[in-house]
Structure formats: C-alpha cells, structure tokens
Amino acid sequence: MSDLTKLSLKAALDGMNKGDFTSLELTNAFLDKIDAQNPKLNAYTLVTHDHAREMAKASDARRAKGQVGALEGAPLGIKDLFATKGFRTAACSKILGEFKPEYESTVTSQLWRDGAIMLGKLNMDEFAMGSSNETSAFGNVINPWQIEKKLTPGGSSGGSASSVAADLCLGATATDTGGSIRQPAAFTGTVGIKPTYGRCSRWGIVAFASSLDQAGPITKNVEDCAIMLKSMCGYDAKDSTSLEANVPDFASFINKGVKGLKIGVPKEYRMDGMPEEINQLWENGIEWLKAEGAEIVNISLPHTKYALPTYYIVAPAEASSNLARYDGMRFGARVDGNDLNDTYEKTRAAGFGQEVQRRILIGTYVLSAGYYDAYYLKAQKVRARILQDFTDAFKVCDAILTPTAPSAAFPLGQKQDDPIQMYLNDVFTVTTNLAGLPGLSLPAGLSKDGLPLGLQIIGRALDEETIFSVAGTIEAAANFTAKP
Amino acid sequence: MSIAAEASEPVFTAFKTARPDQWVKGVTGDWEIIVGMEVHAQVAAKAKLFSGASAAYGGEPNSHVSFVDAGMPGMLPVINKYCVEQAVRTGLGLGAKINLWSRFDRKNYFYPDLPQGYQISQYLYPIVGQGVLEIESDDKSTIEVGIERIHLEQDAGKSVHDLDPNATYVDLNRSGCALMEIVSKPDIRSPEEAANYFKALRSLVRYLGTCDGNMDEGSMRADVNVSVRKPGGELGTRCEIKNVNSTKFVAMAVAYEARRQIEILEDGGTIDQETRLFDVKTGQTRTMRSKEDAHDYRYFPDPDLLPLVITQEFVDGIKATLPELPSDKRKRFIADYGLSAYDAGVLVADKEFSDYFEEAAKGTDAKMVNSWMTVELFGYLNKNGIEFTASPVSAQNLGGLVKLIQDGTINGKIAKDVFAKMIESGDDASTIVERDGLKQTTDTGAIEAAIDALMAQSPEKVDEAREKPKMLGWWVGQVMKSTGGKANPAIVNDILKRKLGIE
Incomplete structure (x- = not known):
C-alpha cells in the first residue's frame, strides 16, 4: 500500500468510502509517521495513540453499519488551545500544567460528531501569542520545509501547520486572532482559513482575545479546507457571539470560477521594503484571476497603517483580562508565597512566559484609569474605521487579494528578541480580525530560496463562498505541487 | 452597532436640605447627614446570571457550580433572560426609565472567590435608569428618594476564613448569581430614613417577586455612603460602609458614621474617602481600605457578550403583569x-x-x-x-x-x-x-333575673350606686362575672340603668 499519509483529506475520505483502506489502517499510518517524525518537528505535544485507535475502530464499525459522517474516519490534529475532554489542554503554557478539562470544545465535538479521529494535541505559541511558535512552553516547532535550516513554521498555529505540511495528519484545527492560521499556512505551503467572526463557536477554546479569536482549519488543499470548515462551524447557543447563519457547502464553490467577479487590490498593502518576490507573487495572483475573467479593481483601505498598533492595544487588553483566571487557585500550577498577593505574583511569574507577560502588562496598562481613553477607547474607534474601510471597499469589489505575510519562513531565533519585527509578520492579516471578516491563505509560489509563499483572499462577512471560488481558481492556476 | 443609550456616569448632587428636626447637634452647631445607598438584591431566579447552575441558597459547598462559574478555560457566559426580566420588572416598579440598549463590562480584580478574575457588571450603560421610591421619613411624612440606576451583575463566591487558622476556603455556590445593584441618589437625610429606604426597597422587590429580600441569606445587602455637611452647605467627603445586611444595622451604621465624621470635623480634622466596615458587635464602623488602596478595576466592555438589546414590547409585556x-x-x-x-x-x-x-x-x-x-x-x-x-x-x-x-x-x-x-x-x-357554649346572652329575661339576684344579695351597693352613678361599671362587672362573661354588655347596661334608676 502506498503511503496513506500523503493523501489529501478528500482523497482519504474517498478511499475509505471505496473500501480501499480502513480508518484504523489510516490512523495507524499517521501514528507511525508521527512517532518517526515528531521528535524532529515537535509539532505534537501529546499523541493520543490508544484513543485514536479506539476512535478509528468505532468509526470503522459505524461505517460497516452504513453510518458515514462528513469526516468519517479522518485522523486530525487538534491545536492545544481546544479543550479536549480528558486530554491535557495546556494552551502550551506552563501555568495550565497538566490541566485535563472535563468538557470538549464545541468545534472538536462537531468534528467527532462527523466521524473524525483525534491523533493528538498540536504545539502552538503560548496562549496563541506569537508568530513563530517560539513562545510555547513545549519548545519550538520546526518547519518541515528545509528542515536542516530550522525555520519557523509561523505561529501561533505552528504545530497545526507543520503537522499538515509534514503529513502528520490529514488536517488540523487552528485558531486565528491576528493571523495565527494564515501566516503559518503561508510559511508551510498549506491552506488555512479564518472564517467570519462568529462562524465557529469559541466555547471550549482557551481565550486569547475574545473579540478577535476565531477557529478555522489548516489543510493540504483548498477543497480539504472547505470540507473541514463545514464541520467546524455552525451556530452554538453557548457562545453569545456565535452567528445564527446557514452553513453552506463551501466545497461546492471551489470550481465556480471567478468570471465577472471584481477583485480588489489594496494599494496600502504595497509596503516599503517588501521583498520583490512577494510583490511578484501578488502580481501573479492578479494575472491568474484576470485570465479567468475576474475584473481587477484598485481599492484603498486607508486605515491599514493603524491596524497593527490597534491590534496591539485591543488584543492585549482583552488578554490581560482573559488570563486573570490563571491564578493558581483552581487548576494548573501554583507557587505558594508568603501571602495571597505573593502567591499570585509567584504563580503567574513562574507560569507565564515572557511574551505572555509582556502582553498582560501592555493590556493592563492600556485599560488603566487615565490611559483607557487614550489607548483602548481610541483603538476601538480606529477599529470601527478599519471596518468601514472594508465596508466601503466591498461596495466596489467582491473579494480582496493580498499577500499573506511580508516574507517567507524565517530562521528560528531571528526575531525572537525584537517584538516589533515579530509583530510585523501579522501586518496583512490583523485587519480582517479587527473587522471580523473571513480570510484564507493558500500557497501560490516559492521564494528564491525555495520556500512557500502564500496569497490571502479576504471576503465579505459570511461570504466564505466567494473566497473559496477565488481560492479554487488561484490553486488551479498556481499549480503549487512543491512539497517539503 | 449603534449606541442608542447615553453612557451614565452619575454625578451626584444633594439638592435637598434636611428638615431641622433631622439635624445633628454638634459643638460647633448643627450638621446635616447625607446618605446615598447601593443595595445589592439577588435576583430570585432558579439559575445564575450567565450559567445554568442552580442559584438556590444553601447546598453543599461548591455543589452549585458550572464550568462557567468556576472560570474554567474556554468557558463563556450566556445571559439568563429571566434575570433581565426581573431587573426590568424592578425598574418598572420604581417608575424608572428602562434602557432598551445596555452593555456588560468587566470589572477586573484578583481574589480567590472571583474565579474569572473579573466580575461581569454594567458599568457605563445600565439596564435601568432614573426612578423614584416613596419612603417614610422620621416624622411619618412621605418623602421621595431618587433612584439613579439599576444594573445587573454577577455575585462573587464566598471566602470562608474561620474554618482553619491557616487557610481560607472558597465556596463558589454564590459565584455568578445574578444581582441587581440598585443605586439611590443621595436623598436620604437621617438614620431612620436610611433604614426606611432599605425597608421600602425590600418590600417593593418582594411585592414584585424579583428578590426574596431574605437578609439572613444575604439576598439583600446595602453599601451605605455617608457624609455630613453644614445644613445646605458644601458636600462633605463621603465614606462607604460595605455590606450592611439589616435595616437596624443600616440606621446604626449611619448614626455612628455621621457622629464619627462630625467629631473629626469639629476637631479640625478632615474626612478621608475610604471604604469602611460596620461591626455588628460594637455598632461601630472601621476602615476596610483607604482611597490609596482603591482598586483600578480596568473596566472595559465584555467581549464575550453582545450588547443587551431588549424591545419596547418586551418591556410592555412585563409592565402588563406588574402587581x-x-x-x-x-x-x-x-x-x-x-x-x-x-x-x-x-x-x-x-x-x-x-x-x-x-x-x-x-x-x-x-x-x-x-x-x-x-x-x-x-x-x-x-x-x-x-x-x-x-x-x-x-x-x-x-x-x-x-x-x-x-x-x-x-x-x-x-x-x-x-x-x-x-x-x-x-x-x-x-x-x-x-x-x-360561649355565645353571648341577649335573653333579657335571664339577664334581668341575674341582676335581681345580685341586687338582693347586696342592697347596700344598690343604694351606693343610686348616689354615685359611677358605680355602674362595678355593677356591669358583677353581672358579667355571674353570667360567665356571656351577657351582652349593652343589654346589661340598659337593664341596670333602669333598675338602679341611673340616667
């Protein structure tokens, strides 16, 4: 039998439907590969061998009875931010220690409902704060591309992206607060979508910045992304910000083409000092869409330059409050001190990494009396302007095309000491989080060094369909077949 | 998302001057007491404000706790509509403005009985605006106390310090229960009025069924703000007395605190703005924390919740069922x-x-x-x-x-x-x-016979009574006694008068 792990999600589902192999065989193939490769990549922080095999057997039994869910028998990796009942959920932070929740996140529940298999928990930046997966309490993840160079897979969903790129799962859950799905997807030659805010329930996902956090899949191709997204989203009464919206069959839009679609190209995304190869990639994307009958429209998103500073006020503010619950009192690690405040300080100093502490301090500062108006309130106003920019732009176009990240994957350690450089990774992606809009990244070419580069497609709220049409067209035109 | 409501950050002014009979005498002259109260009333609801856990009083420690109430990672609040209804109902009972658009904010501080590390409350945009409550003043007259606002918020858990000398235990049963914080204007002018305000408010919420008013179980607690000033003069610095839980204690706390402040001022001192505790054993208030130790709560809109939007129809529906x-x-x-x-x-x-x-x-x-x-x-x-x-x-x-x-x-x-x-x-x-057989005898014959018998027994008393008609009472008593109390007193009276010749 050929290497089952190299199959796409769709191909694997088809293979099981045809009876070519069972879920257990497929699952075992992935577990073997994880055992062999994970020590090099560090993509998984927990591999649930026995649980995966049990799930696979149960899936095969269901299939034998004719019960076949949309993801029946498909082995997936789960970002460590998702609560998985009975399995360590640490958000890759020391402060959660060996925390095993007594509940399962809505998104993963839906995957299991549709027949998927959990292979294990995936590495990430601590509390999803980072763009290189270097802030994880479980150590770096290595990008499978040019593995000897020890490049970052991006972050925060570095484990998700790395495992998908290295065929250590058919697809992975991820989350995106400022670009944490799309930038790692771009760095690893995979496809990732952050859907419209409210599409996926946040219930059971460890919160970073509630108004920005959104779950989504990272997969090997656009079709897999559409299939997995369909299972992940849907209204959930347990999340007050969940949207009561119809969930379409996203995959059916992939081959619809782009004829007659207006594609916006924002001039503000042409940044000074951006590598020529990124510009070239963008031009290629424009030409491919034009060739398929799309109309290119030059648009302006004038408040783009304020997006990153706005993000770095809003996200830390919410995080400083969301992370207050990690106080060593009810779960996770506690370091006892002389009194209550001392215990809090010692616990949180020992439990949180440097980047998380930095953001908690920034967030606490911008919400403090006397600074709230100048920072938080101002940021909220700018955020409204950024949304208005998009609303205006979508009056003249149907989707927006941009690069996903300003560079290809960079070596680990290169930007770790310079938070500003690190934060700049998210310059093209944070805008959609601030505006709550869907954005997808797909690989569209290689850098001069042979590393994957991604293009981003941004759509109207709840219009993932158009994004998939554009993505399908670019995927076909780009014919990106390179592998790590 | 348009903000239909105006942010309300109250600026309190005390327009009314106390009646002279309410003034407190000091060495340097008269003083006026200014009181405003924040009453926390627990919503009489089966479930908590943002979780489905039981809000019932009692129960084994930590038995009424959902993952949300325990602040578990990834848990999210979902508003309990019933609690919203009760806040609106209370607002209507106070003739208050109901805000169709309100918002929940987070009040951030660390304490072991606050699992999330923040309390979800309504800081800038409360669900209920200004209203009024009629109460009785010291002189039995009816006065109006203005209501500034009512907002919904979560209660914290309970820290138990006295089970172990070296440890504090936390019971989260109360964590997340819905509270209405009812904020008065500083319209109260005496300890009695303060107690009566608390009493009237309790009566109102019990009528409305929105709070059981059970003070022993902590269903109603008052934070009492007290300051003193020269009658009609500039407002003084206030002190807030936390968690007073009976009408009697409210009056005692106000009286003690006013006297304390007056003494300091008359000695040439100044009042420090601070939070104080009322000690029920001594009847005194003492410092809990000073202004310097005041928390910076870092309020901001709770991003886990959408603004609370209700319709006029919803409000009218509640209005129609008001008792x-x-x-x-x-x-x-x-x-x-x-x-x-x-x-x-x-x-x-x-x-x-x-x-x-x-x-x-x-x-x-x-x-x-x-x-x-x-x-x-x-x-x-x-x-x-x-x-x-x-x-x-x-x-x-x-x-x-x-x-x-x-x-x-x-x-x-x-x-x-x-x-x-x-x-x-x-x-x-x-x-x-x-x-x-306790029926009253109206049988005049029987009564007459009883009287005749008595008159025959004590002729001297008959004579006495004829001279002193006041003796009639004594005679009535005798007749009642002899008839076992069953004789109709009016008939006895009539017959006696006739027989004794008294007019």
Missing part, C-alpha cells in the same frame, strides 16, 4: 378601608401582611380586623418568635372571629378567649364558640 405596588396599595387601604396612614403603612410593608388583611377583612369590619391582626396576632407571634407565615390563625379564621363580634354572637372579652383557643387548636371561631 399593585406598595405605595398604591397604601393609598387604597386608606381610602377603601378607612385605615389610618400609619396602620395602612404597617400592613403594606409586607405583602404577606396585606394579603392576609384583605382576606380577613372580606365582608367584615376592616378596622376591627386591623386591630385584631396588629395587636393580638402580631403580639402573640412576636412574643413567641413565630414567623408570620407560620401563624396558627388563618386569615379566614380571624375574619370569622371578627364577624362573630360584629354580629353580636360574642363580645370582645369572650373573643379574646376564643382567639386564645384558636391559636391553640387552629379551629375556627364559630366551632369554638359552639363547642364551648
């Missing part, structure tokens, strides 16, 4: 039953009293019912420490007793004996009267 409110009922009792303002006030103060009264007064003398209820029944219950709801005499039976007095079946004296038997047996009055 008669205490102030209206009081007016009705005065007009319809002819009760004094004071009596009406006593009955109306508790919905159970007024319900009982109205049931007992059906088809009988309401004033007499009031007097039997407030003097005899309350007297008995108070003396024996029995809850009103556990009264052995039902409203119907008390009404029955009054009816027997009214129609002359028994007289007032016998009625007291019958009442005592009713308490003992729980039987109704007519059963007891029938069984024990």
Whole structure:
C-alpha cells in the first residue's frame, strides 16, 4: 500500500468510502509517521495513540453499519488551545500544567460528531501569542520545509501547520486572532482559513482575545479546507457571539470560477521594503484571476497603517483580562508565597512566559484609569474605521487579494528578541480580525530560496463562498505541487 | 452597532436640605447627614446570571457550580433572560426609565472567590435608569428618594476564613448569581430614613417577586455612603460602609458614621474617602481600605457578550403583569378601608401582611380586623418568635372571629378567649364558640333575673350606686362575672340603668 499519509483529506475520505483502506489502517499510518517524525518537528505535544485507535475502530464499525459522517474516519490534529475532554489542554503554557478539562470544545465535538479521529494535541505559541511558535512552553516547532535550516513554521498555529505540511495528519484545527492560521499556512505551503467572526463557536477554546479569536482549519488543499470548515462551524447557543447563519457547502464553490467577479487590490498593502518576490507573487495572483475573467479593481483601505498598533492595544487588553483566571487557585500550577498577593505574583511569574507577560502588562496598562481613553477607547474607534474601510471597499469589489505575510519562513531565533519585527509578520492579516471578516491563505509560489509563499483572499462577512471560488481558481492556476 | 443609550456616569448632587428636626447637634452647631445607598438584591431566579447552575441558597459547598462559574478555560457566559426580566420588572416598579440598549463590562480584580478574575457588571450603560421610591421619613411624612440606576451583575463566591487558622476556603455556590445593584441618589437625610429606604426597597422587590429580600441569606445587602455637611452647605467627603445586611444595622451604621465624621470635623480634622466596615458587635464602623488602596478595576466592555438589546414590547409585556405596588396599595387601604396612614403603612410593608388583611377583612369590619391582626396576632407571634407565615390563625379564621363580634354572637372579652383557643387548636371561631357554649346572652329575661339576684344579695351597693352613678361599671362587672362573661354588655347596661334608676 502506498503511503496513506500523503493523501489529501478528500482523497482519504474517498478511499475509505471505496473500501480501499480502513480508518484504523489510516490512523495507524499517521501514528507511525508521527512517532518517526515528531521528535524532529515537535509539532505534537501529546499523541493520543490508544484513543485514536479506539476512535478509528468505532468509526470503522459505524461505517460497516452504513453510518458515514462528513469526516468519517479522518485522523486530525487538534491545536492545544481546544479543550479536549480528558486530554491535557495546556494552551502550551506552563501555568495550565497538566490541566485535563472535563468538557470538549464545541468545534472538536462537531468534528467527532462527523466521524473524525483525534491523533493528538498540536504545539502552538503560548496562549496563541506569537508568530513563530517560539513562545510555547513545549519548545519550538520546526518547519518541515528545509528542515536542516530550522525555520519557523509561523505561529501561533505552528504545530497545526507543520503537522499538515509534514503529513502528520490529514488536517488540523487552528485558531486565528491576528493571523495565527494564515501566516503559518503561508510559511508551510498549506491552506488555512479564518472564517467570519462568529462562524465557529469559541466555547471550549482557551481565550486569547475574545473579540478577535476565531477557529478555522489548516489543510493540504483548498477543497480539504472547505470540507473541514463545514464541520467546524455552525451556530452554538453557548457562545453569545456565535452567528445564527446557514452553513453552506463551501466545497461546492471551489470550481465556480471567478468570471465577472471584481477583485480588489489594496494599494496600502504595497509596503516599503517588501521583498520583490512577494510583490511578484501578488502580481501573479492578479494575472491568474484576470485570465479567468475576474475584473481587477484598485481599492484603498486607508486605515491599514493603524491596524497593527490597534491590534496591539485591543488584543492585549482583552488578554490581560482573559488570563486573570490563571491564578493558581483552581487548576494548573501554583507557587505558594508568603501571602495571597505573593502567591499570585509567584504563580503567574513562574507560569507565564515572557511574551505572555509582556502582553498582560501592555493590556493592563492600556485599560488603566487615565490611559483607557487614550489607548483602548481610541483603538476601538480606529477599529470601527478599519471596518468601514472594508465596508466601503466591498461596495466596489467582491473579494480582496493580498499577500499573506511580508516574507517567507524565517530562521528560528531571528526575531525572537525584537517584538516589533515579530509583530510585523501579522501586518496583512490583523485587519480582517479587527473587522471580523473571513480570510484564507493558500500557497501560490516559492521564494528564491525555495520556500512557500502564500496569497490571502479576504471576503465579505459570511461570504466564505466567494473566497473559496477565488481560492479554487488561484490553486488551479498556481499549480503549487512543491512539497517539503 | 449603534449606541442608542447615553453612557451614565452619575454625578451626584444633594439638592435637598434636611428638615431641622433631622439635624445633628454638634459643638460647633448643627450638621446635616447625607446618605446615598447601593443595595445589592439577588435576583430570585432558579439559575445564575450567565450559567445554568442552580442559584438556590444553601447546598453543599461548591455543589452549585458550572464550568462557567468556576472560570474554567474556554468557558463563556450566556445571559439568563429571566434575570433581565426581573431587573426590568424592578425598574418598572420604581417608575424608572428602562434602557432598551445596555452593555456588560468587566470589572477586573484578583481574589480567590472571583474565579474569572473579573466580575461581569454594567458599568457605563445600565439596564435601568432614573426612578423614584416613596419612603417614610422620621416624622411619618412621605418623602421621595431618587433612584439613579439599576444594573445587573454577577455575585462573587464566598471566602470562608474561620474554618482553619491557616487557610481560607472558597465556596463558589454564590459565584455568578445574578444581582441587581440598585443605586439611590443621595436623598436620604437621617438614620431612620436610611433604614426606611432599605425597608421600602425590600418590600417593593418582594411585592414584585424579583428578590426574596431574605437578609439572613444575604439576598439583600446595602453599601451605605455617608457624609455630613453644614445644613445646605458644601458636600462633605463621603465614606462607604460595605455590606450592611439589616435595616437596624443600616440606621446604626449611619448614626455612628455621621457622629464619627462630625467629631473629626469639629476637631479640625478632615474626612478621608475610604471604604469602611460596620461591626455588628460594637455598632461601630472601621476602615476596610483607604482611597490609596482603591482598586483600578480596568473596566472595559465584555467581549464575550453582545450588547443587551431588549424591545419596547418586551418591556410592555412585563409592565402588563406588574402587581399593585406598595405605595398604591397604601393609598387604597386608606381610602377603601378607612385605615389610618400609619396602620395602612404597617400592613403594606409586607405583602404577606396585606394579603392576609384583605382576606380577613372580606365582608367584615376592616378596622376591627386591623386591630385584631396588629395587636393580638402580631403580639402573640412576636412574643413567641413565630414567623408570620407560620401563624396558627388563618386569615379566614380571624375574619370569622371578627364577624362573630360584629354580629353580636360574642363580645370582645369572650373573643379574646376564643382567639386564645384558636391559636391553640387552629379551629375556627364559630366551632369554638359552639363547642364551648360561649355565645353571648341577649335573653333579657335571664339577664334581668341575674341582676335581681345580685341586687338582693347586696342592697347596700344598690343604694351606693343610686348616689354615685359611677358605680355602674362595678355593677356591669358583677353581672358579667355571674353570667360567665356571656351577657351582652349593652343589654346589661340598659337593664341596670333602669333598675338602679341611673340616667
């Protein structure tokens, strides 16, 4: 039998439907590969061998009875931010220690409902704060591309992206607060979508910045992304910000083409000092869409330059409050001190990494009396302007095309000491989080060094369909077949 | 997302000057007390404000706790619509403006009984705006106390410090229960008014059914803001006395705190703005934390929740089901039953009293019912420490007793004996009267015979009475005694007068 792990999600589902192999065989193939490769990549922080095999057997039994869910028998990796009942959920932070929740996140529940298999928990930046997966309490993840160079897979969903790129799962859950799905997807030659805010329930996902956090899949191709997204989203009464919206069959839009679609190209995304190869990639994307009958429209998103500073006020503010619950009192690690405040300080100093502490301090500062108006309130106003920019732009176009990240994957350690450089990774992606809009990244070419580069497609709220049409067209035109 | 409501950050001004009889005498002259109160009333709801866990009082520690209440990672709040309804209902009961757009904010601080590390509350945009509550002043007159706002918020858990000298235990049963914080304007001018405000508010929420008003279980707690000033002068610095949980303690706390502040000011000192605690053992207040230690709560809109938007139809629907409110009922009792303002006030103060009264007064003398209820029944219950709801005499039976007095079946004296038997047996009055043969004698022949017999026995007293008509009382007493109290006193009176020749 050929290497089952190299199959796409769709191909694997088809293979099981045809009876070519069972879920257990497929699952075992992935577990073997994880055992062999994970020590090099560090993509998984927990591999649930026995649980995966049990799930696979149960899936095969269901299939034998004719019960076949949309993801029946498909082995997936789960970002460590998702609560998985009975399995360590640490958000890759020391402060959660060996925390095993007594509940399962809505998104993963839906995957299991549709027949998927959990292979294990995936590495990430601590509390999803980072763009290189270097802030994880479980150590770096290595990008499978040019593995000897020890490049970052991006972050925060570095484990998700790395495992998908290295065929250590058919697809992975991820989350995106400022670009944490799309930038790692771009760095690893995979496809990732952050859907419209409210599409996926946040219930059971460890919160970073509630108004920005959104779950989504990272997969090997656009079709897999559409299939997995369909299972992940849907209204959930347990999340007050969940949207009561119809969930379409996203995959059916992939081959619809782009004829007659207006594609916006924002001039503000042409940044000074951006590598020529990124510009070239963008031009290629424009030409491919034009060739398929799309109309290119030059648009302006004038408040783009304020997006990153706005993000770095809003996200830390919410995080400083969301992370207050990690106080060593009810779960996770506690370091006892002389009194209550001392215990809090010692616990949180020992439990949180440097980047998380930095953001908690920034967030606490911008919400403090006397600074709230100048920072938080101002940021909220700018955020409204950024949304208005998009609303205006979508009056003249149907989707927006941009690069996903300003560079290809960079070596680990290169930007770790310079938070500003690190934060700049998210310059093209944070805008959609601030505006709550869907954005997808797909690989569209290689850098001069042979590393994957991604293009981003941004759509109207709840219009993932158009994004998939554009993505399908670019995927076909780009014919990106390179592998790590 | 448009912000339909105006942010309300109250700026308090005390326009009203206290009546001179309320002033407090100091060495340097008179002082005026200014009080504003923030009352936390727990919403009488089965579930908590943002989780489905039971909001019932009691239960094993940490048995009414959902993952949300325990602040578990990834848990999210979902508003309990019933609690929203109760806040609106309370607002309507106070004649207040209902804000169709309100918002939940996070109040951030660290404490072990606050699992999320923040309390979800309504800081800038409360669900209920300005209203008014009528209360009784020291001189029994009715005054209005302005309501600034009511907002919904989560309660914290309970820290238990006295189980172990070296450890604090936390019970999260209360964590996340819905509270209405009812904020008054600084319209209160004396310890009595402060107590009466708390009492009237308790009465109102119990009428509305929005809070059980059970102070022992902490369902109602008051934060009392006290300052003093020269009558009508500049406002002084206020101190906030936290968590006072009875009307009596509210009055004591205000009186003590005002006196403390006056003494400091008269000694040339200044008042430090601080949070204080009322010690029920000493009747004194003491510093809990000073302004320097005040938390910076870093309020910001809770990103886990959408703004709370309700419709006018929703509000109107609640309005349609409002019961008669205490102030209206009081007016009705005065007009319809002819009760004094004071009596009406006593009955109306508790919905159970007024319900009982109205049931007992059906088809009988309401004033007499009031007097039997407030003097005899309350007297008995108070003396024996029995809850009103556990009264052995039902409203119907008390009404029955009054009816027997009214129609002359028994007289007032016998009625007291019958009442005592009713308490003992729980039987109704007519059963007891029938069984024990207590019916009043109106048989003039029998009464006349009894009088003749007595007159024959004591001729000297007959003469005495003819000279001193005041002796009539003594004679009535003798007749009643000889008839076992059953003779109709009016008839006895008439016959005696005739026979003794007294006019």
